[in-house]
Amino acid sequence: MSGAPPGGSAAGAAPFILGLDIGGTKLAAGVAGEDGRVLSREVIPARTEEGPEAMIARLVELGRRVLAASGVSPAAIAATGISCGGPLDIRDGIVREPTNLPGWIDIPLVSRLTDDFADVLERKPVYLENDANAAAMAEHRYGAGRGVRNLVYLTISTGIGGGVIVSDRVVEGESGNAAEIGHMSLCHDGWACPCGSRGCLEAFASGTNIARRARERLAGGQPSSLSALSPEAVTAREVAAAARAGDPLACAVWDETVAVLGAGVGSIINLFNPRLVILGGGVTAVGDQLIEPVRRIALERAFSSMAAEADVVIAELGTDIGIVGAVAAAQARLAEQA
């Protein structure tokens, strides 16, 4: 229908979404409209040690609070979206066993939350989405990827995750777990990854692993300004800062990091022929120090015809990306079913 608002619902129909974001560090909830603008939000510590039951109970309370704070009538909420670490089964709405959520094993989260919100949301649909896929959908709909049909989103933080948009739709795969870009091997017989494979991008270039590699060099006795810090204080941010200041150890770690990330992004361009590769996550806070060499190396390594069509940029959505991702995922699923 011409003139209908975006998001798949007809003009006048319930246009708001409750977005829930379940992470290993924090739980977040928010209410957003069809323009992706977050009307109310709240973030609380995840406290994963309490296990799924207590966490779900706190998440439901959080959802109720942001719903009340938004001023939106529950009748105007079309659906609830949940962004959660994988592996999941998004079709059946089951959280399989995310590495960042100990004790969450085969939790039927969608039916659980449908029940728990039944009094206010009248069993309106609840959709579960892999957190990185949800973030990709958020950047595609509301961020750096607006108007782009084919993009790859890569989040570089504690771990490395990703989401792929092909012809304006997220690539789900058989059960919604596609785009585990952190676990493509860039070194088939190289460094071990806790996932059981070798040479995984995440096990080298995530924030945690940038710091680990710097600590290993320090422990090996290489001189560095970072040796003034306690081992725990050596973070990816500190490594980046020391590299900017010209510290040789930090420069070596950083150069290796962008080399491997650049090779990975180059492969991603050859695999997906995207218009954009969008880098998000905490490690991208350093900006040009990361994006410039990764872009240069990736575009050099990709096929020239595909490199000419592609660019590598920083994500636009900030700390709200979890909530906006959950919202975008629910909007996409509603549109699919319209």
Place this chain on the structure above:
Amino acid sequence: MSGAPPGGSAAGAAPFILGLDIGGTKLAAGVAGEDGRVLSREVIPARTEEGPEAMIARLVELGRRVLAASGVSPAAIAATGISCGGPLDIRDGIVREPTNLPGWIDIPLVSRLTDDFADVLERKPVYLENDANAAAMAEHRYGAGRGVRNLVYLTISTGIGGGVIVSDRVVEGESGNAAEIGHMSLCHDGWACPCGSRGCLEAFASGTNIARRARERLAGGQPSSLSALSPEAVTAREVAAAARAGDPLACAVWDETVAVLGAGVGSIINLFNPRLVILGGGVTAVGDQLIEPVRRIALERAFSSMAAEADVVIAELGTDIGIVGAVAAAQARLAEQA
């Protein structure tokens, strides 16, 4: 419409496709119906040294001959499909500069063939598709991937190419060149690839490169039953045969090959969460000697949740895959536009 034949056209409408396959070694043409059965086919040497003009002229003659031999009235031909090596621009119908077709630079093949067949086919649509994507579409529609929504097709022959089907549609990317799986890096700082990158799957595990690696070991003086052959006679097939007979040099080359292929397929499973990875191309003629170790290594290296949903199998379509791929690509494009 219930009861309509597959392929996107209504019952009674023109249900046949002229399929053309342009390779570096041979040109092929065939006519197929909506069930993918090839009614007539002909294959001639490509003779790429003659350049695009002469090749296109011979391809048009070939198309006319298979059309006549098929017994199908030109009025019953709905479209022409072309399978060709990339890079291409499939939307504009332009062959950019395939590595296997010297001298083919920015050839507007779709408009060219629309004109050249105008007298018999009345300017009915002509569709261009990347050869590996076309083969993936053929296996999805008529081969090992029938009924599977998410699959990855990998062809291992002179080079390594691929095609990805997500939710029953081929992943094209911005210009139809996605799924260059042969150019994902499995060794970010490793072996050089003619494409300019390093560690590319193709530059290690294609038929040509299996043979090259064996020849390099022979030249280095390692004893082997293969040293009885002239260097040119050392092919991937001979390496596989010698490995089956227990030759240590050939076994080492073969073990490295399946290790790298297994790592690559494992990454592919993590990236696409497919139901099937289908291996085709000349090197797969050895059957279990290739597929068994590649399956085992790939499923070991992939995330267990995704490995549990995936299998690695051999392609079903044989030497007709180029023609059937061109046909399947045209059928998909017709259905898109219906």
